[in-house]
Amino acid sequence: MSDLPLDGVRVVEVGGGISAAFATRWLAGYGAEVIRTEGPAGLLTPDEEVYLLAGKRRVAVPDAELRELILRADILVEDGRPGALAARGLDPVALRAAKPELVVVSITPCGQSGPYALQEHTNITVHALGGIMSITGMPHLPPLVNGGSQAYQLGGMNGFSAAVTAYYGALVQGEGDWIDISLQECAAGMLELYGPRTEHTTKEAHVRMGNHTSATWGIYPCVDGFAGVCCLARQVPSLYQVVGEPELMQEKYLDPLQRLENDPIVAAYMYAWFAERTRAEIIALGPPNKVPFAGVFTPGELLDSEQLRVRGLFDQVSTPSGVAKVPGRPFLGFEWRPLGHLSGPAEDTEAVRRDWLGVPA
Amino acid sequence: MKQLPLAGVRVADLSMMWAGPYATRILAEMGAEVLKIESPRAWDNIRTLVPQENAPEPWNSAFYFNDYNRDKKSVTLDLAQARGREVFLDLIRHCDVLIENYRADVMENLGLTYDVVTQYRPDLVMVSMAGFGKTGPERDYVGFGPIIEQMAGLASKTGFPEDGIPMKTGISYGDPVAGIAAVGAVVLGLIQRRKTGRGTWVDLAQRETMAAQIGEAFVAASLRGEDPVRRGNRSARWAPQGVYRCAGTEQWLAVSVRSDTEWDALAGVIGAAELAGLPLDQRRARHDELDARIEAWTAAQDPQDAMEALQAAGVPAGRVLDTLAIHDDKHLTARGYWVDLPHPKSPPWRQPSTSWRMLEANPQLRRHAPLFGEHTREVLSSLLGLTATDLAALESAQVIADAPINPTVG
Structure with a gap:
């Protein structure tokens, strides 16, 4: 018997964007059988398809048949416009009434209700609405969007965890739910201290601080790229010891408030110190000194990481262009089904109709 | 009335700062009873990370702490003392989940590994979320959110093309990303326990959950050897x-x-x-x-x-x-996203409600963040049957406390 935690769980993905596809990717890896109905063409790039669709069964069926598939599923994940499912005869309320244990996860830019609900958005425009962008980037440049598609990805990750949470509720209580996930809200609730501080204390918008929240919390150029450090107040003395500048061991550079007043001086020492070292040299000084150092690494460099190899992070996906390596299981502790096979569009339609609906080939 | 999905689940929460507390905030929103356990000597630094001038009890009035720890209960226990550890393990007998985001070696140093805690609760779901995981040559690296996004590849993809500078996110982005994933890990453990009766130990590396956020870049790197292109705010697919x-x-x-x-x-x-x-x-x-x-x-x-x-x-x-x-955005306001939550040691401020709107169970913010040790006596007496005499002895030994013993340490 399989030890996959979601073995036997059936999932239907409708919509086709990054958010729904990412949410169901982790469901598939932990054992759920995921069928994906194709959304509008071109929502995903070829690289996104390799990453997000491997390990799923891809089908194209009429809406009436899709309804039957959904009613045989435990979880439906979709990221279409509000109302789009209902217009196809797949109203989540009706689906839930027909199958009370069904979990429906709807991921949209701004949620199912409210004045922006039917607006048109892309990753960058909805990321703008979420607040994170306003505090990302250099103060003299426009606000900056994160690399990749972080608004969509956040929706997908929230979608995964919300789906399994509601599914657990359905197991215990016999009833699922319809979960309305807004990409705007996913971001707006994680503005670290900056959102709460504005609202609670300053009543002023937080300004962008580039790569330096302070001299001891930032990214610096180094010999072979960029490296970073992030110290809490209690870690600052250790950082100064590592940097080896006796000048820094004064109260005006150690005291949390005085240090900020003298931040440019501390930063000058940091620039000089980082500039003479490689990322590897800097990072190696972290554990023995309990100083949080980092290097800025590219995905290509991470593919060669001994740490990630030892921990078995990457799955391999066979593609017509070769074997792609992609992040696999998000955490260790459960059996994971490597998502190595990439079906073509609608390739699995007949097999799914047979297996789920009993329709002979 | 329909119950929240995690009603009846009790969580022992040793997490601190932001990654773990973000996870346990969501668990609480979904109905779990979260017991936030802190030592009177080694408490959550987030309580005093932002200086508060003239605050009489800064550990109770910090908006940073109070925003991410609402709906939880606060229990103090000094795990470095034998008696504190003993009480903690007794408490674990009554918990379904244990979650921690310490540096990789801390739980070992405290003698609270999975092998130990499951002697007290065999079907416990334990989630550890160190920055780089519990195994491998980099397990001892120390990680905060900005460290994680640099080490996971995201910073290399963020920035403007003209200056060649990789940029960090304006928040400690690695923290909540790991927190969201950790909720999934907790619940997968509960699902598996329901199926098999077994508990689980989850080893979540924050760096790895962050790498999952840019999976397509690993495809490009592995298939074509492509390095990330920093495009600023432009798109590779369309224009302008x-x-x-x-x-x-x-x-x-x-x-x-x-x-x-x-x-x-x-x-x-x-x-x-x-x-x-x-x-x-x-x-x-x-x-x-x-x-x-x-x-x-x-x-x-x-x-x-x-x-x-x-x-x-x-x-x-x-x-x-x-x-x-964002706090006055008409759409978020129309959706009732911001909630004015009173707190006994702080002026009220609008806090975000849950991002997981279960349209039927309808989760709501229930209670402000707890005061330091506010629920210690209630929890230890109701779950473990400790008497007033027992509690006085614990307090006398500074195993429990109503305020930090070393309030200037942060």
């Missing part, structure tokens, strides 16, 4: 796309044109009808010029009005909501 200055101080609008139709609509709105019909390759080639034309229009516009004008024409546009404007 950017963030444009609006009227007012630091007011901005993001605009993203995916198609010829959207371009023609944008051209009409900004008074550049002569540019309608420009095909994608021309829009790419003339991106700088088009940016200037768009900004010539936005610079005279209120960002909200500009967003709504473009949206009315079918053009994707989003106001860059800053940390002030």
